[in-house]
Amino acid sequence: MTNPLSDPGxxxxxxxxxxxxxxGAVLVDVREPYEVEAGRIEGARHIELERLASQAETLDRDTPIVFQCRGGVRSLMAAQAFRRAGFEAYSMAGGIQRWFDEGRPLVPEHGTVADH
Incomplete structure (x- = not known):
């Protein structure tokens, strides 16, 4: 079953x-601190979803942003909100769970995807 909230655009x-x-795009991880500690994508900037609005001015409007979370729901909400605010924003479908399932690396070495 596909995610009813998915947005192919x-x-x-x-x-x-x-x-x-x-x-040159910026990868922004919107997960909770305990999730990031368990495993993260190297080079991703961590801004918790609840702090994203207050941190928006720290992101460059001229640089595309790819948001990611655990499964793709929080990052999709972030990308939609940032698009409404004039950013070129995207969400990584399937989140870090899909990244990990595809065999892509996490840091630290032997990092994992935290459960909720």
């Missing part, structure tokens, strides 16, 4: 996110 695959970051 905003969502990118983990591969797409990796390519966008390689081309």
């Amino acid at each position: 905003i969502e990118v695959t983990p591969q797409g996110a990796q390519e966008m970051v390689a081309a």
Whole structure:
């Protein structure tokens, strides 16, 4: 079953996110601190979802942003909100769980995806 909240115009695959970051996009992890401590994508900037609005001015409007969370729901909400505010924003579909399931690396070494 597909996610009823999915938005193909905003969502990118983990591969797409990796390519966008390689081309200069910023990856923003909107998960809780305990989730980030368990395992994260190297180079991602951590801004908790609840702090995102107050931190928006610290993000460059001229640089694409890829948001990611555990499963893709929180990051999709963030991407939609930032698009409404004039940013070029995307959500990594499937979140860090899909990234991990595809065999992509996490830091620290042997990092994991935290359970809720």
